[in-house]
Amino acid sequence: MESELSQQALVNLLADVPFVSRVLYLRSTTSTNDILKRMAADGAPEGTLVLADEQTAGRGRLNRRWVAPAGTSLLFSLLFRPPKPSHGAPHESPLQYTMICSLAVRDAAARLLEIPIGLKWPNDLVHGSRKLGGILTEISTDAEGAPFVVVGIGLNVNWDPSAADFDYPATSLANAAGHPVERGAFLRAVVEGIACRYAELRAGKPPVREWEAALDTIGQDVMVELPGERITGVAVGVDADGALLVRTGEDTRRIVAGDVRVRTRDSAP
Ligand code: BTN
Numbered sequence: 001m002e003s004e005l006s007q008q009a010l011v012n013l014l015a016d017v018p019f020v021s022r023v024l025y026l027r028s029t030t031s032t033n034d035i036l037k038r039m040a041a042d043g044a045p046e047g048t049l050v051l052a053d054e055q056t057a058g059r060g061r062l063n064r065r066w067v068a069p070a071g072t073s074l075l076f077s078l079l080f081r082p083p084k085p086s087h088g089a090p091h092e093s094p095l096q097y098t099m100i101c102s103l104a105v106r107d108a109a110a111r112l113l114e115i116p117i118g119l120k121w122p123n124d125l126v127h128g129s130r131k132l133g134g135i136l137t138e139i140s141t142d143a144e145g146a147p148f149v150v151v152g153i154g155l156n157v158n159w160d161p162s163a164a165d166f167d168y169p170a171t172s173l174a175n176a177a178g179h180p181v182e183r184g185a186f187l188r189a190v191v192e193g194i195a196c197r198y199a200e201l202r203a204g205k206p207p208v209r210e211w212e213a214a215l216d217t218i219g220q221d222v223m224v225e226l227p228g229e230r231i232t233g234v235a236v237g238v239d240a241d242g243a244l245l246v247r248t249g250e251d252t253r254r255i256v257a258g259d260v261r262v263r264t265r266d267s268a269p
Helices: 008-013 032-041 095-113 174-179 184-204 208-214
Strands: 024-028 050-051 073-080 119-120 126-129 130-141 149-157 219-227 229-239 246-248 251-255 259-262
Touching: 008 024, 008 184, 024 032, 032 050, 032 073, 032 149, 073 184, 095 119, 095 126, 095 130, 095 149, 095 174, 095 184, 095 208, 119 208, 119 251, 130 174, 130 259, 208 229, 219 246, 219 251, 229 251
Parallel strands: 024 050
Antiparallel strands: 050 073, 073 149, 119 126, 126 130, 130 149, 219 229, 219 259, 229 246, 246 251
């Protein structure tokens, strides 16, 4: 049986993890992203982590809801404060943060549970063709105009979402591993991975090519829903910012947002 999460348990669990500066445990809240964005606007330091055992208004990309029964999952958000770009340099793509976090989840699953997790552009974590988690990256500015990035990570852990009323096939870490998963240990492994990859990013090593190699989407026939337009083609790679490159006959389209579906049966959204 796993030990329960609590404020003290989180503090102990993450005490010696670099990057983590402050932790807040909430038994139930609206959305950890919303709480952390408010804290960030009020000056919370980089490395603040907010975790909830239940969300009443959990959000995913494209305004979708993120739903998980209380106490079954990992639902948390992390705050990054990117340095101001040097004069004339472009702003960092917020997708860089999605990349380091999704690679860290993949690595933790391989190391602790020996299960392969696939990544779907731009933010889905899948096992086979079933979604087991997602990442919601939001960029904003504080009162001084300084940019901050909140990354929310939702992972189905110890419940079976395969029969849930979602419009995509879903699974969980426990389903994939075949046994219950200690949420605290998994959280720690993910956050350690993020800390390490973020240090690399700050040191000038972008994660984009490793992320591209990990994306199941590349090489697949895809259909992209954009406002007022539907594109079909082959996903051939990503550019330096993480935008998806889709070859449609003669053209290559650069996709920065939108709903991308791999054109096979029984695939996650
Ligand atoms: C997606 O699949 O579109 C992203 C899902 C992200 C869900 C997480 S749960 C913790 C954080 N708080 C939220 O409201 N959303 C993210």
